[in-house]
Amino acid sequence: xxxxxxxxxxLVMGMTNKKSLKCEQHLGHNAMYWYKQSAKKPLELMFVxxxxxxTENNSVPSRFSPECPNSSHLFLHLHTLQPExxxxxxxxxxxxxxxxxxxxxxxxxxx
Amino acid sequence: QKEVxxxxxxxxxxxxxxxxxxxxxxxxxxxxxxxxxxxxxxxPELLMxxxxxxxxxxxxxxxxxxxxxxxxxxxIRDSQPSDSATYLCAMSANDYKLSFGAGTTVTVRA
Numbered sequence: 001x002x003x004x005x006x007x008x009x010x011l012v013m014g015m016t017n018k019k020s021l022k023c024e025q026h027l028g029h030n031a032m033y034w035y036k037q038s039a040k041k042p043l044e045l046m047f048v049x050x051x052x053x054x055t056e057n058n059s060v061p062s063r064f065s066p067e068c069p070n071s072s073h074l075f076l077h078l079h080t081l082q083p084e085x086x087x088x089x090x091x092x093x094x095x096x097x098x099x100x101x102x103x104x105x106x107x108x109x110x111x
Numbered sequence: 112q113k114e115v116x117x118x119x120x121x122x123x124x125x126x127x128x129x130x131x132x133x134x135x136x137x138x139x140x141x142x143x144x145x146x147x148x149x150x151x152x153x154x155p156e157l158l159m160x161x162x163x164x165x166x167x168x169x170x171x172x173x174x175x176x177x178x179x180x181x182x183x184x185x186x187i188r189d190s191q192p193s194d195s196a197t198y199l200c201a202m203s204a205n206d207y208k209l210s211f212g213a214g215t216t217v218t219v220r221a
Contacts, residue, residue, distance in 0.1 A: 004154070033207075090154050102147075
């Protein structure tokens with residue numbers, strides 16, 4: 001596998017479920033990001049991890065819980081989501097700042 | 112006012128035409144400017160990266176930055192059906208935090 005991978009690619013969950021999204025980067029980068037992409041809206045930055053430490057939490061509701069066990073892996077734990085949380089969730093990584101490389105995303109549908 | 116404004120289109124052009132895309136922004140601290148291409152059901156892919164003002168060319172793609180006008184452009188020459196995608200502009204000040212436009216959807220008709 002090369003680049004940034006994400007699993008699962010598609011996820012359908014009920015409002016009471018708990019699920020997790022996984023991201024793995026194979027680029028040797030030290031920063032990882034979670035974004036939310038909704039139709040016709042700009043990408044919204046959710047969380048940033050730099051050397052496994054969270055450096056940004058962009059006022060994200062607590063029903064989204066990130067985890068970064070090492071610089072190659074990033075998780076997004078989901079619980080009691082709302083239908084408006086349905087979106088494409090993108091993971092990205094970078095080495096020292098601005099050039100970010102994205103994974104293919106997880107298409108999340110909350111029923 | 113949004114920090115980055117991008118016309119969502121859609122934009123439809125015949126094969127071989129020049130595609131012209133642009134974004135305006137309000138934050139004068141932005142120094143790094145990027146264009147990403149996103150195919151349907153895929154993540155964004157970095158196309159062009161420019162620091163400060165000026166032009167950058169890569170094959171059929173040319174990126175222009177005019178910081179005095181807070182305006183950036185992407186031109187695609189000799190467009191191909193494979194260029195059909197959504198194009199996102201992104202920009203940043205001195206750090207990792209990117210501000211994105213909403214994206215312009217482009218269709219190149221064969």
